[in-house]
Amino acid sequence: MRTSVVPIAIVGAAAAANASTAVGCSGGLQILLARGTGEKLNSSIANKVAEGIIDRIPNSNFTSLDYPATFTDPPYTSSVADGVNILKNALDSYHSTCPDGKIAGAQVATYAFCGGNGTDSASSEATKNVIAILEFGDPTHVANATYNRGNSTKDGIFALDRDAVKRCESLGDSLRSYCDAGDTYCDLGNVTGVHTSYFKRYTDETVDFVVSRYQNAGDQSSTTISPTGSATTGVGGSASATGDSGGSAPGLGPGNGLLYTAPLAVWAFFQLL
8 A cells, every 4th residue: 555645635726607618717616636645646535525526516627736746756845845836836827817716725735825834825816716725634734723623632743833824724714624633744643544544534524615615605607618527637747537546645745735625716725644
């Protein structure tokens, strides 16, 4: 079984009806997924969350983010940095193409949306329409933050600085970070299996959350795009709507994944160390 210590991030974006087909914006949710360190491109255990969203929000699709997702070649820190930059560029590009799109996103996600630990966050223009961010097993986890979910009471191995936590908390109900006790990366625990168990425990809950955020943001699905969910060639590589669920945690390295899971041109981000 492959082992991953990186979070998973999924970013989904749904475009406004009047811009979708003309500029290539998604009519439902465009989900951008950053696999976990050690996972193969287009083969992530986070796929099931993306597929659950696609099943419930017409005209949605997802794209796998092509970044190293490696521990040593390049080293993990470089892999995460590459993932953060690719995500920022994707956010800027989508905002330029689909300015009315809503965004949902996830350590890559944390750094991209909140900055912290020497990393600058994405521009406010690119992130102002973010409606949902999901993180799983994020090594930047900080105990007692208002956006936490799960039963962890400890900081992660790369805990965010206080200023970054405040920026994350300012995102309000749009951000959820799942961390359970015993997780090696987000809880400094030593319980085997916790880090790769989030999608067994929380898939239905997180899909419901993203769909609810999408619906509350306004249904932007009335376009000429086919209502059938699909995979598309995306940032740095291609994506598959279905794939090997694998055993690795999704996300960018021992940290986590782009989150993203949001509509409107919604970006959904899920991260798993």
